Structure formats: structure tokens, C-alpha cells
Amino acid sequence: MKSDMEKILESDLLERYLIGTTSPEENIYTEDCISRYPEVKRKYTELEEDLENYTRSFAKPAPEKVKRNVIHAIRRKKRSVPRFANMAAVIAAVFCTSTIVLLYQNKLLLQKNGSVNEEIAALKSDILNTNSKLDDVKNQFLILNNPKTRKYILQGNRRAKNLKTVAYIDPVEKLSMINVVSLPELPEEQVFQMWAEVNGEMISLGILENTQNKLLSIPFKEEAKSYNITIEPKGGNINATEENTVASIYLR
Structure with a gap:
């Protein structure tokens, strides 16, 4: 019987926990495994780093139009308090939109990664089945062609x-x-x-x-x-x- 550590490492539970698609029960189970097993914690840390690196790879400078709108909004306001308030609001909106887009892209990437892992597992199973059939054919040849059989x-x-x-x-x-x-x-x-x-x-x-x-x-x-x-x-x-x-x- 597989241990909790083996089960969680062979599943996509860590990936789904990282992007927030797990149930409350799965959250409790995952967090318990992360705290109990160093191997699971190490794997989770690697996934966090991969996600962060992937997010950075998609980071882009704000479009020129957005920059112009921010500058224009600043210049329209003469008062310092409203000016900074509007600037913060615009920047926050741009950042929020960018964050949502990146998180969605990350979610799609992890889902795709889960599908790839499933395909790899299916391929490994096919290879094992094929090797087993080849072994059977080899054994049949040996047993039928050996005069001492x-x-x-x-x-x-x-x-x-x-x-x-x-x-x-x-x-x-x-x-x-x-x-x-x-x-x-x-x-x-x-x-x-x-x-x-x-x-x-x-x-x-x-x-x-x-x-x-x-x-x-x-x-x-x-x-x-x-x-x-x-x-x-x-x-x-x-x-x-x-x-x-x-x-x-x-x-x-």
C-alpha cells in the first residue's frame, strides 16, 4: 500500500493546491503532508519557484497608452492628495488586471502540465504492457525451440x-x-x-x-x-x- 507521501507526489494535488483549485478537505490533507514530509515540502517549493519564474517570463512593460493616460490624469489634478490618489488607483487597476491575466495563464499552464503528466503515465503503462508481451513472445520462442522442453x-x-x-x-x-x-x-x-x-x-x-x-x-x-x-x-x-x-x- 502506498504511503501518503507517495500518493501526493504521484498525483497533481500539489499543483492544484498551488493554484487554488483544491477542496477544503484536500487543503487540509495537502498542508499536513507538506508539514510532515520534507520530500513533499521540497517538491512544493520547486513548484512555487517554477510558477514564479513562469510569471516573470510573461512580465511586460505597461503599454505606452496606459503610461500616457496615467501622466495625463496626474497633470489634470492640481491638488496633491487627489493627484496621488488617482495615480495609485490607475496603477492598482493596471497591476490588478495584469495579475489576473497572469494567474489565469498560470492556471492553464498547470492544467496543461497535469494533462501532459497523465499522457506520460499512460505512455509508460503502454511501454510496460508492450515489454510484457515481448517477454511472453521471447519465452514462447525459448520454450518451444529448446529440445529439452x-x-x-x-x-x-x-x-x-x-x-x-x-x-x-x-x-x-x-x-x-x-x-x-x-x-x-x-x-x-x-x-x-x-x-x-x-x-x-x-x-x-x-x-x-x-x-x-x-x-x-x-x-x-x-x-x-x-x-x-x-x-x-x-x-x-x-x-x-x-x-x-x-x-x-x-x-x-
């Missing part, structure tokens, strides 16, 4: 006559794969689960699904004495229900 056919008993699976064991590369050729229909609340017998104990190798003759990786068990398939409750079981065994084969 052993092939075991598991066929169902009278309780699952149409069950047929083929297991491939490569003791050299320590790879195990299974090809589910056919599986009979089971009630919705039941599944087929595969087990390896290791030192007299049944170790789960996962739930079987009808994958239409596709090779799937299963955990390699070096000391396995047999492979077994049982009928278990939906979601699988921690311990094998041996009286519900529908297929078994002893390994050479």
Missing part, C-alpha cells in the same frame, strides 16, 4: 470430459507455459484452477481461462512432482479442493 497433456476425467490442456516445462531456462486447448462450461460461481504439487503441498499456478490456443506463462516450480486441475469457487482458492480434482499428471 518437456510436454505434458492434462485431460479431464468424467467430471470434465472436454478439458484438455498442454503444459510445457523448460528446466534449462526455468520456464513454464500452458496452452488451454478446451475447457468445459462451469456454473458462474465456479472456476478451474491449476496447481503444482511441491513437497506434498499444492501450490496455486492460477485460474484457467479459455484463451483459444494461446500459450500463457505460469510460475515455474522446480521441485514440482505433479500438475493438477481442480474446480474451485469463483475467484480461486488458497488451498486446493482435492476432492474436486478433474485432471492430474505426474512429471518426469
